[in-house]
Amino acid sequence: MNIYVLLKRTFDTEEKINLLNGEINEEGAEFIINPYDEYAVEEAIQVRDDQGGEVTVVSIGCEEAEKQLRTALAMGADKAVLINSEDDVEDGDQYTTAKIIAEYLKDKQADLIITGNVAIDSGSGQVGPRVAEMLGIPAITTITNLEIDGHTVTVVRDVEGDSETIEASLPLLVTAQQGLNEPRYPSLPGIMKAKKKPLEELELDDLELDEEDVEAKTKTIEVFLPPKKEAGKLLSGEINEQVSELVQLLRNEAKVI
Amino acid sequence: MSRKILVLGEARDGALRNVSFEALRAAKVAAGGGEVVGVLIGEAVQPLGSELIQYGADRVVIVEDDQLRQYTPDGFSQALLAVIDQENPNGLIFGHTAMGKDLAPRIASKLSSGLISDATAVEEIDGTLVFTRPIYSGKAFEKKIITDGLVFATVRPNNIEPLARDESRSGEVASLAVEIHTIRTIIKEVVRKASEGVDLSEAKIIVAGGRGVKSKEGFEPLQELAKVLGGAVGASRGACDADYCDYSLQIGQTGKVVTPDLYIACGISGAIQHLAGMSNSKVIVAINKDPEASIFQVADYGIVGDLFEVVPMLIEEFAAVKQ
Ligand SMILES: Cc1cc2nc3c(=O)[nH]c(=O)nc-3n(C[C@H](O)[C@H](O)[C@H](O)COP(=O)(O)OP(=O)(O)OC[C@H]3O[C@@H](n4cnc5c(N)ncnc54)[C@H](O)[C@@H]3O)c2cc1C
Ligand SMILES: Cc1cc2nc3c(=O)[nH]c(=O)nc-3n(C[C@H](O)[C@H](O)[C@H](O)COP(=O)(O)OP(=O)(O)OC[C@H]3O[C@@H](n4cnc5c(N)ncnc54)[C@H](O)[C@@H]3O)c2cc1C
Secondary structure, three states: OEEEEEOOEEEOOOOOOOEEOOEEOOOOOOEEEOHHHHHHHHHHHHHHHHHOOEEEEEEEEOHHHHHHHHHHHHHOOOEEEEEEOOOOOOOOOHHHHHHHHHHHHOOOOOOEEEEEOOOOOOOOOOHHHHHHHHHOOOEEEEEEEEEEEOOEEEEEEEEOOEEEEEEEEOOEEEEEOOOOOOOOOOOHHHHHHHOOOOEEEEOHHHHOOOOHHHOOOEEEEEEEOOOOOOOOEEOOOOHHHHHHHHHHHHHHHOOOO | OOOOEEEEOOEEOOEEOHHHHHHHHHHHHHHOOOOEEEEEEEOOOHHHHHHHHHOOOOEEEEEEOHHHOOOOHHHHHHHHHHHHHHHOOOEEEEEOOHHHHHHHHHHHHHOOOOOEEEEOEEEEEOOEEEEEEEEHHHOEEEEEEEOOOOEEEEEOOOOOOOOOOOOOOOOOEEEOOOOOOOOOOEEEEEEOOOOOOOOHHHOOEEEEEOHHHOOOOOHHHHHHHHHHHOOEEEEOHHHHHOOOOOHHHEEOOOOEOOOOOEEEEEOOOOOHHHHHHHOOOOEEEEEEOOOOOOHHHHOOEEEEOOHHHHHHHHHHHHHHHHO
């Protein structure tokens, strides 16, 4: 089984967000593997252990993403690929990312591609389905269970809390939802081994792509922080008085009921 | 600038979802005086056509087929692409629902177009459409424009005020016959868990419980409060992990993102991952026995106290004022 995982390095959302020159200030911030992509890595490892084959983790971004790729290798992935787009493309969007990934994957004969269902930073959830469409393979989003029997794949898909059991066949792309598995922590031997596992670095040139081929279709013109919330009102007095006051406030001040 | 915009309506249990009306409103803005065309795809959706018109569509195109009874990406893509082919619109707007999230990127990819997902507002500034959307789990926002191709966006439920229903509006509801061929993902079974009562992502009022609720039974007063208010019940991951309720209720970074008018957090500490799913709610009430709990920092109103004492009193008070 030839398994690919798409992994995005993201800003840890536990971080405080502030702006610098109209952009999100990344100075000193922690970066992590997008949490949904951790589920994707874990699932890929489990499928490989069960079915045999190889897990390759792919990320597009800057050089620093090597750290997150090494973590995936330490979890148990076999190979990593970093497509470094930093020097070639200035403004990209989901089309850009999907196009680069699809171009990389098109001759790889992937049986199974696992992505996160959404990245917690820019959060569009577009990249997985876009890549599948470009490769001409089916995609099932937000899955919470995956079983493979020969060429038949049975997945459970989360649909706003309801669940659908769906059958499809390989090759297939799926996007991981919370509940799919419990991602493992890299073990110490895992971390040692990861240092020696292959990590290939590519640029757009290597994929025979020009900047124009991946030109974004959308553009961010402004980033801003939500208005600071005024400190809330802690009510006081006897509990029953507080409750009455709250109901009055919700009716007359906040006007939400 | 005048544009022709298609809006994909979405039905649940035979009725149109609110987000479809919100998408129509966004489409009205995007159309800038141009035509708004509603699209309905399904098995027997014809009767819903006139409702789309009453909420702002100028006319409606219907695609009906046995194979479209349930949403599948292949079936709905084929149907919608046929409509797009016939109508040749300048833009498309869907709800950012499970279906919209799943379908929109595929259509965008097929049409080699951009897509602005999860928009909470749209405005026209000097002839350019500007969409606002939350990023970093709602801790920041960005404004985006389309630079090439179709104006394509999905809108987050509960953020754009729909037009008032106008029953005097009328328009054409026409069918388009589309031959649906291969569907590569076959739905074998659907288990409904979340569908009782009001849909969480569209609810105007949410009563949410955390680990402080302490048990499955502990959720009963919350359910009752939600019922009195006509709202829905949600939960923190803490409560889901402890098996007090189903994961379909989870709100937060890895659960649902909600923006109701009123969010009542009961026995929830206010972890950053929980806030990611609800901090953009219009009014937040926190009930927690720990005055230091971080939920109070985002709350508009807070009561420090035992939820098992406070919630029943709230039920009584609300029931009284609702009379
Ligand atoms: C060359 C380039 C330039 C860019 N320039 C800008 C810019 O100027 N401004 C800006 O705001 N953003 C820029 N981006 C980022 C881009 O806008 C999106 O963040 C990115 O396309 C992913 O979209 P998303 O965050 O919505 O991911 P989603 O679609 O929500 O992600 C879903 C899943 O797709 C996979 N995935 C997503 N991104 C990647 C990735 N990079 N590598 C591997 N897998 C991934 C993961 O599995 C993830 O869980 C650029 C991206 C690229 C590649
Ligand atoms: C990657 C990742 C993703 C996550 N995603 C999510 C997510 O999507 N959603 C989410 O919610 N969490 C998420 N979490 C978990 C999150 O970090 C918290 O652990 C969780 O939100 C805590 O739930 P809680 O507030 O119910 O429980 P606790 O933190 O245990 O808080 C319980 C609260 O109840 C109060 N309390 C107790 N008894 C009473 C009483 N009788 N009356 C009133 N108050 C009482 C206590 O004072 C306390 O503040 C995620 C974590 C990680 C690492």
